[in-house]
Amino acid sequence: MQDESGKTTTRRGFLQAGAAMGAGAMLAGTTAAAQSADPLITEIQPWAQGLGDGVDASPYGLPIRFETDVVRRNVSWLTADVISSINFTPIHALDGTITPQGCAFERHHSGAIELAKEDYRLMINGLVDTPLVFTYEDLERFPRTTRTFFLECAANTGMEWAGAQLNGSQFTHGMIHNMEYTGVTLRTLLDEAGIKPEGKWLFVEGADASSNGRSIPMEKALDDCMIAFKANGEALRKEHGYPVRLVVPGWEGNLWVKWLRRLEVTDAPVESREETSKYTDTMADGTSRKWTWVMDAKSVITAPSPQMPIKHGAGPLVITGLAWSGRGAISRVDVSLDGGITWKEARLAAPGQDMALTRFYFDHVWDGSEMLIQSRAMDSTGYVQPTKAQLREVRGMNSVYHNNCIQTWWVKPNGEAENVEVS
Ligand SMILES: Nc1nc2c(c(=O)[nH]1)N[C@H]1C(S)=C(S)[C@@H](COP(=O)(O)O)O[C@H]1N2
Ligand SMILES: [Mo]
Numbered sequence: 001m002q003d004e005s006g007k008t009t010t011r012r013g014f015l016q017a018g019a020a021m022g023a024g025a026m027l028a029g030t031t032a033a034a035q036s037a038d039p040l041i042t043e044i045q046p047w048a049q050g051l052g053d054g055v056d057a058s059p060y061g062l063p064i065r066f067e068t069d070v071v072r073r074n075v076s077w078l079t080a081d082v083i084s085s086i087n088f089t090p091i092h093a094l095d096g097t098i099t100p101q102g103c104a105f106e107r108h109h110s111g112a113i114e115l116a117k118e119d120y121r122l123m124i125n126g127l128v129d130t131p132l133v134f135t136y137e138d139l140e141r142f143p144r145t146t147r148t149f150f151l152e153c154a155a156n157t158g159m160e161w162a163g164a165q166l167n168g169s170q171f172t173h174g175m176i177h178n179m180e181y182t183g184v185t186l187r188t189l190l191d192e193a194g195i196k197p198e199g200k201w202l203f204v205e206g207a208d209a210s211s212n213g214r215s216i217p218m219e220k221a222l223d224d225c226m227i228a229f230k231a232n233g234e235a236l237r238k239e240h241g242y243p244v245r246l247v248v249p250g251w252e253g254n255l256w257v258k259w260l261r262r263l264e265v266t267d268a269p270v271e272s273r274e275e276t277s278k279y280t281d282t283m284a285d286g287t288s289r290k291w292t293w294v295m296d297a298k299s300v301i302t303a304p305s306p307q308m309p310i311k312h313g314a315g316p317l318v319i320t321g322l323a324w325s326g327r328g329a330i331s332r333v334d335v336s337l338d339g340g341i342t343w344k345e346a347r348l349a350a351p352g353q354d355m356a357l358t359r360f361y362f363d364h365v366w367d368g369s370e371m372l373i374q375s376r377a378m379d380s381t382g383y384v385q386p387t388k389a390q391l392r393e394v395r396g397m398n399s400v401y402h403n404n405c406i407q408t409w410w411v412k413p414n415g416e417a418e419n420v421e422v423s
Contacts (some may be wrong), residue, residue: 007355022399034261088174090309092302097350097357099177099179100232101232104317105175108210108239113208120135122227123262124193125264126264126265127347130175136229147226148179150176150357152178152298153252154297154402156403157172157405161400164421167419169300170307173407181226182229182230183226183247184226185225190263193265193338200217202263202265204246206257225249226249228245249354252293252401253283274293281399281402282399284393284394284407292401298323299407300321300322303318304409305417319362319364320359322359325381329356330378331380332348332351338371339408340372347361349361352375370413375406385406386405387405
């Protein structure tokens with residue numbers, strides 16, 4: 001940390017200097033005078049008067065009880081039941097970029113099934129030289145890769161097309177997670193079976209009752225898709241497809257088949273299965289666009305936000321959020337405090353990675369007046385995240401899927417935030 005004279009000061013020096021500046025000074029801490037009357041500083045606390053838990057108290061740890069509100073949540077009116085349903089990642093309360101599996105959103109068409117590794121089989125058939133069946137152990141013997149990708153459901157932010165709907169980034173943008181996957185490339189397995197020249201598509205299906213069958217162009221399948229058996233270093237959780245799921249980087253979540261059981265090489269997309277044609281977008285002229293698999297660049301401020309009001313009043317304020325693009329890496333994120341009239345560049349926590357979440361920070365000194373905060377992502381292709389008005393010009397009002405518009409939070413002088421639309 002540097003002071004005005006250019007000298008490097010310590011954090012303690014910063015706090016002392018701040019205290020000397022007295023009331024009204026911009027510092028993120030209490031003064032020494034306040035600290036001296038604070039029993040948390042002056043008294044020996046209960047947790048220091050005895051011993052803590054031994055090492056075996058919880059062989060597999062869970063978050064401390066003070067963090068029990070950092071959980072997935074669903075919106076009961078959104079779907080008829082919780083079997084064919086969806087919930088939302090608490091992105092408002094997380095930081096960094098990796099989503100812990102335990103709170104990563106779930107989307108099931110027929111519930112999360114329990115499938116043991118011993119009972120697992122993966123079949124490759126169709127237009128291949130040699131149809132093959134792999135056990136879980138077979139898969140573990142192929143050369144492995146580890147890569148981090150986001151998965152976004154095409155319906156994420158879908159409720160916001162018509163107007164500002166849900167109060168919280170968890171609900172407006174929480175159909176997303178970002179995990180480090182370990183597994184085998186799809187190319188490795190398809191090469192093992194040998195794709196016939198007519199094989200231009202790959203039909204992928206899961207072992208659950210819905211099967212979630214989808215067709216993927218062979219070009220994508222051979223490019224960067226993976227079959228994953230680990231996420232964030234450990235086995236996939238049941239709800240994310242244990243023991244094996246498909247990873248389709250940058251493409252909409254419904255293609256990422258969980259409990260993956262079959263890969264069929266075909267010459268044309270398999271159209272008969274349910275929902276293959278469901279994920280279409282209605283355009284401004286009433287026509288539909290289909291096969292919009294790639295998730296366009298998008299971002300959202302996760303805090304402050306409706307579930308994360310500012311509690312500390314005016315002064316230093318960390319504005320933070322997430323940005324991502326299915327077409328490449330995030331190259332830049334801008335933040336506006338005035339509803340998109342003026343923009344300033346945010347700081348990326350780390351350089352953007354292809355098809356993975358990027359964390360951004362905007363270090364602000366808040367004067368306590370109302371703000372209309374927005375973030376705007378740019379990706380390595382030069383694409384700039386559109387405003388809601390720009391998106392509606394192209395897509396009209398009847399779309400459900402693929403809403404990647406700029407989000408606005410109205411932060412009031414009392415620190416509370418609300419989901420609003422600016423014209
Ligand atoms: N087998 C199977 N795979 C599936 C689904 C499903 O219901 N069954 N849902 C899909 C949809 S629509 C999404 S958005 C993602 C959600 O993955 P998650 O539950 O790990 O978040 O899984 C996809 N893969
Ligand atoms: Mo989805």
